[in-house]
Amino acid sequence: AQSVAQPEDQVNVAEGNPLTVKCTYSVSGNPYLFWYVQYPNRGLQFLLKYITGDNLVKGSYGFEAEFNKSQTSFHLKKPSALVSDSALYFCAVRDAKRGSYIPTFGRGTSLIVHP
Amino acid sequence: DGGITQSPKYLFRKEGQNVTLSCEQNLNHDAMYWYRQDPGQGLRLIYYSQIVNDFQKGDIAEGYSVSREKKESFPLTVTSAQKNPTAFYLCASSDRVDSNQPQHFGDGTRLSIL
Numbered sequence: 001a002q003s004v005a006q007p008e009d010q011v012n013v014a015e016g017n018p019l020t021v022k023c024t025y026s027v028s029g030n031p032y033l034f035w036y037v038q039y040p041n042r043g044l045q046f047l048l049k050y051i052t053g054d055n056l057v058k059g060s061y062g063f064e065a066e067f068n069k070s071q072t073s074f075h076l077k078k079p080s081a082l083v084s085d086s087a088l089y090f091c092a093v094r095d096a097k098r099g100s101y102i103p104t105f106g107r108g109t110s111l112i113v114h115p
Numbered sequence: 116d117g118g119i120t121q122s123p124k125y126l127f128r129k130e131g132q133n134v135t136l137s138c139e140q141n142l143n144h145d146a147m148y149w150y151r152q153d154p155g156q157g158l159r160l161i162y163y164s165q166i167v168n169d170f171q172k173g174d175i176a177e178g179y180s181v182s183r184e185k186k187e188s189f190p191l192t193v194t195s196a197q198k199n200p201t202a203f204y205l206c207a208s209s210d211r212v213d214s215n216q217p218q219h220f221g222d223g224t225r226l227s228i229l
Contacts, residue, residue, distance in 0.1 A: 044205070044207075046219075
């Protein structure tokens, strides 16, 4: 079985400060990992993914994430937060082994960036 | 521009009524999905389809039905058997169900009870 956890319902950060949104996962094989962002009354937009290779993944809007196999984590980071980054962030995981098709989504973390 | 179109954006259901949510994609994707989003619960899978004329139940299929008669279209019917239908419904697609590529999402339909 596959699962994903976003341990924080909400993250607050001041504009200009670095931000981290946490994600941990559990799979029996190797993971495919994804981050999405959702603005109010909109669908999810893809930010970045880890499939294989370099543990540091760079994505859209200056976001990056670090894959840590030993800690089974894939935390989303940005060096300098913007007020416009305020949104709901979802981590998703899919087990790469054959037969595990549908990604499992976390419950989401609300990021609030204060001016 | 390629993408997913969901309609209507807002929908109201009366007691005992079935309602249908539309989802159309022009990305030439084989796989399509329906999710339900409730506050604090993330996304829960209702149904998915790997190919035309095929669909599979997800985690919360009771009270819902789907069809996949065309590659581009995957409508969701919320039946009167669904006792708590108030939620935000999201349609998504991907090139294949077993793809390592991300899903593409529509902008959702918000369903409420009258």
